[in-house]
Amino acid sequence: MLSYVNTDPAAPLPNMFGAFGMTSASNPMMTLNEFSYKKGTEIYGEKEPAAYIYQVKTGAVRSYKLLTDGRRQIGAFHLAGDIFGLENGSEHRFTAEAIVDTAVRLVKRSSLELAAQSDAMVARNLLSMTTNNLQHAEDHMLLLGRKTSLERVVAFLLEMDKRLTAASVMTLPMCRRDIADYLGLTLETVSRALSRLHQLGILGFLGNNQRQIVILDRLQLASLDLRD
């Protein structure tokens, strides 16, 4: 289930040391371990002690909270290169699951905290990352509290387009239910919104794959995305 990966591929990804403003040489004690998770498996659970910090190498991850009766809110999707699992308290505040088969790099939380104490650069990057997460959450509050279903789906498409488009086609790793739980909707409502955008000629699907989406009219799509 949980396989250990040793091979360092021809990685185009900036690694975590770089992300935190460190060189491996300057921190010989810190090791970059790697793990793989099969589609659908849990990486960590809410309220578990936060021992590690993660970076997506390949694949995609969803972070979510559950209500007691099963209602789910996905707070963020983590794609290739993203760092997640960053907590200040000792516990994780989300459950993290692999959406598809996913490989991650991980580093001990304690090592990073140690580094932050002596290296102001590391501390600053830590703060900067947390602030980016905060900014995303703030924007998402506006979406969840005040936008219509169509506006939410449009915002989602523009976000994903920016984050994972290779060439002009984007391949979504997540299913309609994941999108719905991210946007505070039902999967049917998401599907209807996508159909409507398809019908309007704003987007198209590549072949019969409903997760491969091409934005045909970026201007019109952007006009449906209300700015604050």
Added chain:
Amino acid sequence: MLSYVNTDPAAPLPNMFGAFGMTSASNPMMTLNEFSYKKGTEIYGEKEPAAYIYQVKTGAVRSYKLLTDGRRQIGAFHLAGDIFGLENGSEHRFTAEAIVDTAVRLVKRSSLELAAQSDAMVARNLLSMTTNNLQHAEDHMLLLGRKTSLERVVAFLLEMDKRLTAASVMTLPMCRRDIADYLGLTLETVSRALSRLHQLGILGFLGNNQRQIVILDRLQLASLDLRD
């Protein structure tokens, strides 16, 4: 949100130096200015350069985002002792307004950043505050995306009860519309939810003042607050 709730009204507020882990003596260059804002006036606007960081001395503040057509989402209320206006980028991401007549302390952003570079303690407190803001936003996403109107109002009451109750009665500084825009509802829906809780004997109003609320059955109220 930020954890500086002044439980003893006679005690002076912990000031910003304390909050950031500094003594005034250790930072003679930093000055704590004070300013007052009349009810309804803007403290700073979204996308304005973030020159200062603020702490509520007395009064209350709302931080919100607007869509182009006027829809509003309040991201947080700032009460006595709370620090707000903390940004990592150079611009404010919310508009901040005084809900009632409000006095604030303020400190130059640049001085704080300078202090954070040399003092790891300050840097750590800065990160801790940002993380608290993030945690609040994450919880609020769940509320906005997945909770019913009654659940939202209950959560609001419990949050306010924890943050501003002196004795057993809480005096809300904000109007129904503010509450609605915080919870992603309309003011009528908020009013109906409060009426329902009143009718159920869960809460009462002090005299004819609809902003002075007494929680009569804390257990029953808590049972309506779904936990994740």
Added chain:
DNA sequence: CGGGGGCTTGAGGCCACTCAACGATAGTGG
């Protein structure tokens, strides 16, 4: 080929929104 997961689409229902009326309170000025 059968089964199951993912997606779409339709029909109907419900919760929150919209629109409106009304009461209470506070402030203003005569």
Added chain:
DNA sequence: CCACTATCGTTGAGTGGCCTCAAGCCCCCG
């Protein structure tokens, strides 16, 4: 002191957008 006005809050009636429930299609994979 009494209008007069504005603001705030409650409540009712009706609407509508999203949800619920259900059927059916497509594709993948055994």
